[in-house]
Amino acid sequence: MADLSSSELKAFIGLLYLAGQFKANKLNLKDLWISDGSGVEIFRTTMTLKRFQFIQNCLRFDDKNTRSERKATDNLAAIRSFFEKFVANCQIVYTPSEYTTIDEQLPSFRGRCSFRQYMPNKPNKYGLKIYALVDAKSFYVINLEIYPGKQPTGPYALSNKAYDVVDRLVAPISKTNRNVTFDNWFTSYPLMLHLLKEHRLTSTGTVRKNKPEIPSQMLQTRNREIPSTVFGFQKDKSLLSHVPKKNKVVLLMSTLHHDDSVVADTNGTQKPEMIIFYNQTKGGVDVVDELCTNYDVSRNTKRWPMVIFYAVLNMAGINSIIVYKSNNSSNLSRRNFLRDLGIGLVSEHLQNRKENQHLPRELRKRILDQVDEPSHSQRPPNKVPKPIRRCQICPTKKDRKTKHTCYKCNRYLCMEHAVFTCQDCAQTEDDYENSE
């Protein structure tokens, strides 16, 4: 197999985006490459299926020679440098809005991995857990952290407690007075104080009923009107207990809201502003999840670093359209954006490939069609126009003249010795043979 060039790697990534954009990530790859008219031309013209699978199987994100050494202190050694570069780039190119959300994602994975998680409330149930800080308005992904399980002693042995995870995630927006929303896995009184004092960030979150700071009056529902709300205030901090229906109590804590204002929601129902705010900003990461799923690039894999790789591509697809639209007032749909992105990524490789004289003529013609150049289809494919000659298979004495040649060996042959193959089939067949 030939070495992988950067243009070919980009083409591989481009095809992943295109497959996602066709919602074909769960399709068998063969169905994309199939030449019976139901496949997708650009897959075949960009590279052979065999090559695509080869790249997919060989893709690694670190130096194999030093991996065992790094693995001794880091469960994420196989992906760390790649992942951290991506996250750093996300933070350079975009300024998030004033409202942000922290939550977790669970890209699906059922293979072997010491830190695979089971989360019964997520659609896939099994997967790798990624904490995300997301812009609650634009859904731009600002910061990410992979849950690495228990790390070996060393520089990566960091606390996985909610308090510490949030403390690290908010670093890129620290001291900016922005607002963060999260759910009850994260919320605690000490965390909210810490965010306010050390990071100058306000926060709003639902609270678990077992938190020691909650006064007992706020936990009980007996003798309370339905719906009704009890508020509690301290300097800079508010706690709310809302009873939306019988025997149900919702607790929220906030360092952003400081009064008991109640406003009408979209239905005209009166609700505490804090709850409405929470509902409006809480969904950021879920929306990102949904966007990822819509045009998912991920493919079945037994290797967990590939799961992270696909998750990164999905999020890069989301972030890049947000950056694009923030500087171009365009109403380009996400689907069309991802298609353009995919085609953009394969184009350099297609350009190189069209120069490749070893490829079958028919395939090169198709490539030319795709790189938007005249395909010279009228021009005879070989340099010299072929004269009419005698069929090289018929006995000489028959002297049967023909202008046809075998497209592989170029021998002259009459129709009697020709086999008909449609152009699509001829191309696929050759495509395989030319796959190095």
Ligand SMILES: *[C@@H]1O[C@H](CO)[C@@H](O)[C@H](O)[C@H]1NC(C)=O
């Ligand atoms: C956070 O939200 C509050 C209330 O909506 C707003 O006044 C404040 O400006 C926001 N923070 C930033 C940095 O915009």
Ligand SMILES: *[C@@H]1O[C@H](CO)[C@@H](O)[C@H](O)[C@H]1NC(C)=O
């Ligand atoms: C609004 O009312 C509809 C129908 O009563 C209900 O299904 C929906 O959940 C309500 N929305 C909110 C935000 O309360």
Ligand SMILES: *[C@@H]1O[C@H](CO)[C@@H](O)[C@H](O)[C@H]1NC(C)=O
């Ligand atoms: C918050 O929104 C969810 C759905 O978006 C809805 O089911 C729930 O009733 C809302 N809660 C409140 C208190 O408005």
Ligand SMILES: *[C@@H]1O[C@H](CO)[C@@H](O)[C@H](O)[C@H]1NC(C)=O
């Ligand atoms: C805006 O659109 C132009 C033309 O499509 C593109 O070259 C440019 O990169 C876009 N700007 C951003 C920030 O994406």
Ligand SMILES: *[C@@H]1O[C@H](CO)[C@@H](O)[C@H](O)[C@H]1NC(C)=O
């Ligand atoms: C986007 O627009 C802003 C303001 O017009 C400008 O400062 C910035 O350089 C632009 N970024 C890109 C990538 O075009």
Ligand SMILES: *[C@@H]1O[C@H](CO)[C@@H](O)[C@H](O)[C@H]1NC(C)=O
């Ligand atoms: C997108 O913009 C074009 C022209 O700028 C307009 O004709 C079209 O209706 C817009 N589409 C949407 C969905 O807004």
